[in-house]
Amino acid sequence: MKTKPKTVRISIIGFGNVGGGVAEAVRRKREEIERRHGIDIKIVGIADLKGAIVNENGLSEDAIMKPKTRRKPEDMTSRDVIKEIEHEVMVEATPTNVENGEPGLTHIITALESDRHVVTSNKGPLALEYSRLMELAAKRGKELRFEAAVGGAMPIISLVRENLAGNGIISIKGILNGTCNYILTRMAEEGLPYEHVLKEAQEIGIAESDPSKDVEGIDTAVKLVILANSVFDMNMTYEDVEVTGITDITPDALKLANDAGYMIKLIGEVDRAGGLKVAPRLVPKDDPLNVGGTLNVATIKTDLAGDITVIGKGAGPIEAASAILSDIIRIYS
Amino acid sequence: MKTKPKTVRISIIGFGNVGGGVAEAVRRKREEIERRHGIDIKIVGIADLKGAIVNENGLSEDAIMKPKTRRKPEDMTSRDVIKEIEHEVMVEATPTNVENGEPGLTHIITALESDRHVVTSNKGPLALEYSRLMELAAKRGKELRFEAAVGGAMPIISLVRENLAGNGIISIKGILNGTCNYILTRMAEEGLPYEHVLKEAQEIGIAESDPSKDVEGIDTAVKLVILANSVFDMNMTYEDVEVTGITDITPDALKLANDAGYMIKLIGEVDRAGGLKVAPRLVPKDDPLNVGGTLNVATIKTDLAGDITVIGKGAGPIEAASAILSDIIRIYS
Numbered sequence: 001m002k003t004k005p006k007t008v009r010i011s012i013i014g015f016g017n018v019g020g021g022v023a024e025a026v027r028r029k030r031e032e033i034e035r036r037h038g039i040d041i042k043i044v045g046i047a048d049l050k051g052a053i054v055n056e057n058g059l060s061e062d063a064i065m066k067p068k069t070r071r072k073p074e075d076m077t078s079r080d081v082i083k084e085i086e087h088e089v090m091v092e093a094t095p096t097n098v099e100n101g102e103p104g105l106t107h108i109i110t111a112l113e114s115d116r117h118v119v120t121s122n123k124g125p126l127a128l129e130y131s132r133l134m135e136l137a138a139k140r141g142k143e144l145r146f147e148a149a150v151g152g153a154m155p156i157i158s159l160v161r162e163n164l165a166g167n168g169i170i171s172i173k174g175i176l177n178g179t180c181n182y183i184l185t186r187m188a189e190e191g192l193p194y195e196h197v198l199k200e201a202q203e204i205g206i207a208e209s210d211p212s213k214d215v216e217g218i219d220t221a222v223k224l225v226i227l228a229n230s231v232f233d234m235n236m237t238y239e240d241v242e243v244t245g246i247t248d249i250t251p252d253a254l255k256l257a258n259d260a261g262y263m264i265k266l267i268g269e270v271d272r273a274g275g276l277k278v279a280p281r282l283v284p285k286d287d288p289l290n291v292g293g294t295l296n297v298a299t300i301k302t303d304l305a306g307d308i309t310v311i312g313k314g315a316g317p318i319e320a321a322s323a324i325l326s327d328i329i330r331i332y333s
Numbered sequence: 334m335k336t337k338p339k340t341v342r343i344s345i346i347g348f349g350n351v352g353g354g355v356a357e358a359v360r361r362k363r364e365e366i367e368r369r370h371g372i373d374i375k376i377v378g379i380a381d382l383k384g385a386i387v388n389e390n391g392l393s394e395d396a397i398m399k400p401k402t403r404r405k406p407e408d409m410t411s412r413d414v415i416k417e418i419e420h421e422v423m424v425e426a427t428p429t430n431v432e433n434g435e436p437g438l439t440h441i442i443t444a445l446e447s448d449r450h451v452v453t454s455n456k457g458p459l460a461l462e463y464s465r466l467m468e469l470a471a472k473r474g475k476e477l478r479f480e481a482a483v484g485g486a487m488p489i490i491s492l493v494r495e496n497l498a499g500n501g502i503i504s505i506k507g508i509l510n511g512t513c514n515y516i517l518t519r520m521a522e523e524g525l526p527y528e529h530v531l532k533e534a535q536e537i538g539i540a541e542s543d544p545s546k547d548v549e550g551i552d553t554a555v556k557l558v559i560l561a562n563s564v565f566d567m568n569m570t571y572e573d574v575e576v577t578g579i580t581d582i583t584p585d586a587l588k589l590a591n592d593a594g595y596m597i598k599l600i601g602e603v604d605r606a607g608g609l610k611v612a613p614r615l616v617p618k619d620d621p622l623n624v625g626g627t628l629n630v631a632t633i634k635t636d637l638a639g640d641i642t643v644i645g646k647g648a649g650p651i652e653a654a655s656a657i658l659s660d661i662i663r664i665y666s
Contacts, residue, residue, distance in 0.1 A: 025637055029499060037498060147496075153638035155496035163480075163488035163496065165370060165666070166362060166658030286625055288644045295621075304358055304655035305486035309644035311621045322637035325499030333498070 005034045006332060009058075009087035011045035011116075013078045013107050014094030018121050018148070019048065021317030022091055022324050023064050029325065039332050045085045046070075047078040048094070054085050078103065082110045089328055092120035093320075098222055098238055101125040112136045112144065119327040121148035121320045127222040127238050130229040145327035146230075150223045151176060151296045153319035154312030158330070160231050160300055167302035169231055171271035174289060174298030176223040178314040179207050179214040180246050180266040184280075185292040188254040188263060194247065206294060216245035217266060217278040224268040224276050232272050244279040257282055263290050338367045339665060342391075342420035344378035344449075346411045346440050347427030351454050351481070352381065354650030355424055355657050356397050362658065372665050378418045379403075380411040381427070387418050411436065415443045422661055425453035426653075431555055431571055434458040445469045445477070452660040454481035454653050460555040460571050463562040478660035479563075483556045484509060484629045486652035487645030491663070493564050493633055500635035502564055504604035507622060507631030509556040511647040512540050512547040513579050513599040517613075518625040521587040521596060527580065539627060549578035550599060550611040557601040557609050565605050577612040590615055596623050 010026075012019045026041050034040045042058035051070030053063055063069060082090055090111035094104050104122035111118050118137070120126070125133060126146055137144040147157050151174075160169060175181050179201060186197045198215070201207035213219050221241040228234040246266050257264050267281040267289070283290045288309040291297045296314030299307050313319045343359075345352045359374050367373045375391035384403030386396055396402060415423055423444035427437050437455035444451050451470070453459070458466060459479055470477040480490050484507075493502060508514050512534060519530045531548070534540035546552050554574040561567040579599050590597050600614040600622070616623045621642040624630045629647030632640050646652045 025499070029501075029637070032501065033499060153635075154641065155492065158496045159488065159492065162663065162666075163491050163659060164655075165662040166358070166366060167655055168362075168365065288621075288624060288628075291621060292619055302486075302655070304362070304651055304658070306646040306649075306652060308487065309642075311642040311644070313639045316639075318637055319639060322497075322500055322635070325637070326496060329498040330495065333495075 003038065005038050005040040007040045007042060008089060008328065008332060009042050009044045010089045010091055010328065011047070011081055011085060011087050012043060012091045012093060013047050013082065014092065014122075015046050015048040016093070016095065017317040018320045019046070019091070019093040021321035022093065025318060025321035025325050027061060033325070033329065037329050037333055039329065041328065044087050045081040047076070047081040049073065052076040052078065052081050054081060056086060078107060079110050082107060082116065083114050088117060089331065090116045090118050091324055092118060092122050094122055096123040096222070098124050098127060098218065101128045105129060108133055108144070109136065112140050112142055115140055115142060117143045117331050119145045119324050121146070121324060123149045123222045123226060126229070127225045130226070131235050143331050145331065146226065147327050148320040148323035150226050151298065151312065152314040152316060153322045154296050154298070154310055154314060155323070155326070156227070156298050156310060157230055159310055164300065164302055164305060164308065167304045169272065170301040170303060171269065172227055172231065172298055172300050173267055173269035175265050175291065175296055176268050176298070176314065177214055177220045177266060178294035178296055179211065180220070181292070181296070182206050182294045183215070184246060184249065184254070184264055184266065187249065187251055188258060191251045191255065193251055194249060215247050217243040220266060220268040220278045221276070224270050224278060228270045228276055232270065234274065236276060241276040241278060246280055249280055261285055265289065336371065338371050338373040340373045340375060341422060341661065341665060342375050342377045343422045343424055343661065344380070344414055344418060344420050345376060345424045345426060346380050346415065347425065348379050348381040349426070349428065350650040351653045352379070352424070352426040354654035355426065358651060358654035358658050360394060366658070366662065370662050370666055372662065374661065377420050378414040380409070380414040382406065385409040385411065385414050387414060389419060411440060412443050415440060415449065416447050421450060422664065423449045423451050424657055425451060425455050427455055429456040429555070431457050431460060431551065434461040438462060441466055441477070442469065445473050445475055448473055448475060450476045450664050452478045452657050454479070454657060456482045456555045456559060459562070460558045463559070464568050476664050478664065479559065480660050481653040481656035483559050484631065484645065485647040485649060486655045487629050487631070487643055487647060488656070488659070489560070489631050489643060490563055492643055497633065497635055497638060497641065500637045502605065503634040503636060504602065505560055505564065505631055505633050506600055506602035508598050508624065508629055509553045509601050509631070509647065510547055510599060511627035511629055512544065513553070514625070514629070515539050515627045516548070517579060517582065517587070517597055517599065520582070520584055521591060524584045524588065526584055527582060548580050550576040553599060553601040553611045554609075557603050557611060561603045561609055565603065567607065569609060574609040574611060579613055582613055594618055598622065
């Protein structure tokens, strides 16, 4: 790029694994992004429950990494950072809350009303208030992007909406939760019972101490709602999904399936007729959907291109950060 | 879209399977593309060795489907259509020629010099003159897009360059030829010798009567060169690839591999250090690269997102047309 790079100031709201991953990814990739895409990303504000730190000229690496230097939440809230600090893109990376979408929902609305683009990994607001948020974004002439919310680093939203533009999408089905895939893969490989493998997954950090959102299919259902709304222009919420989790799957069931040439996987499926379903399903061993470990996968059935399958890491801070960075770059190219 | 759709006039140069597929795809998807993307695609010129037909207001379906109404090549050549008929996008769909790239090379240069965007499925010009063509496109401020040239309907070029923007790409490896994949899959499944399966593939139209470009790895190598140049900014030609085909693979080798948990696949691989190689390789059965039948697959190794794999139909007129349509839409969105 010979022209002067465009400065893109971002805030990161929510500075846990994903928010920290974004800061780390910006640190590692800033020069390369400037060279290849002509944009210079500057982090001008960070805020989470522990406090906020801002610098309109760009925060130094030191400042980003030292939470102790932050202003207390009572002096400066996340909303203050979003509204009062001049910047172009608000990265919303607080944890998903499927009860009421907060605090992410308020952050996203505040940002759009303050004329910021929004890039988020937060599934809650999108699963609960998709139409309202997209309408607000359109009204303000801003973008609301969320590649990181579904499939982590696996580029599913943009793949369907952009790369496959021109195709009618008939259905999308896939494995959208790495924890369930890990548990079912290990159970099938080792013939071990659910509780045993869950405990193992918790010990190595693949499952949370309260695993219910993953193993009961809630996380998959929420992602399915986001796919339904963004790809099929539906207006679904979490309540519209028929959900069955993996807690009742036995090693015997997996063995029977295996003997017949199948694996059991927790599959989320949405078709353009409007059915949204999450349930354990038989997947032929030679089907592209049969991926192991913590991988995510989705098969997109289209009217021209046939079936397209994409496989990638569904979780991880730097993987989510990758999707967030790509979203930021795509706003400006 | 409430605003008036933008009219995009296209010519289709080369009206065999792929060119015909584009006309068919435009016929089926024109209204949907206008509604969803705000562009109205009009075919204003078609030309191939048998002749040309043009109408600056858009050719009727009848006119497109009746080759007999065409003007003879001596009255109007493909170059005449490209230069003299006003249009925005030239679709180059003549057959690949890896000797000298013609006639595609001349068509593409003529179109860019006439200030048309170019969308092509033709691998020859890209494998031989990539840098020169991209420089010419940049100089004229026009786009040269070629998603259909690699992996058919599988969106690999745009996936890497756009969806994974922000990532450094370390390597790409995959199965880029459906004919070879079909032959090796059938040989492994049935324990049949190469010649037998090749004959079967020829009978059902999966292999050509002269199969050498496919089975000797030439087609894979040409696609690899296009990936190397477009993704890694290299300046490679077909001569730079180390190529081994599949003609010497025996059922015994496939069985030995199978017993050890592997399949043998013809793999093309390029890494950023500059090595380009096409050869039969052992692929673990549970690797995402292990896909069967005529499918194509590519695994992209990245520095942030980890490994991303994409699987799709690598060939077929309507699949290539899907990629061409997506390219046209992306020029205008």
